[in-house]
Amino acid sequence: DTEVTQTPKHLVMGMTNKKSLKCEQHMGHRAMYWYKQKAKKPPELMFVYSYEKLSINESVPSRFSPECPNSSLLNLHLHALQPEDSALYLCASSQDRTGISYGYTFGSGTRLTVV
């Protein structure tokens, strides 16, 4: 398996809802990432997990809460989002934080709309 799988593919949520995005990989990668991408803009890093521990939080608002239950799974819990949080949320993985010579493998993303 050489893919990063993200679910759901699309999500519409109200500003008072709580929802979660899921990401899974079975490549044995030990670094996993959450990125946010707006239309025709580059991905912006949100969080980095290395060996299941949070190593980077790019000053992301607390309404986004990441979780890494094991080496294959990465979740992003969403609560009280704003309409400006509507975007494509991308998960990626790499062998580890230092093994990035091989680049990242990206999932296809969850397209989130906050209403």
Next chain:
Amino acid sequence: AQRVTQPEKLLSVFKGAPVELKCNYSYSGSPELFWYVQYSRQRLQLLLRHISRESIKGFTADLNKGETSFHLKKPFAQEEDSAMYYCALASRQGGKLIFGQGTELSVKP
């Protein structure tokens, strides 16, 4: 400061014409550079790594440390090459990928 610059937001060429997408970087140390491609409504895909010096789908990119550039080239563009292209730099501080702003390539028939 670590930075990637893609000066062209949009590049439009005709099928069969040569294409060059520019990428310049700022990085202290030996950079690790990548080109990613995002076709319409598809995931970001790794196109090239400078470290492997490979050619994928007819594209090549050479690292020029003197000019701090990593331009992407293809001698004969095809319509299916139309996509968004991102140049990216790997930062060893935290293993982050730093992306340029992207260049949208449009290949006209």
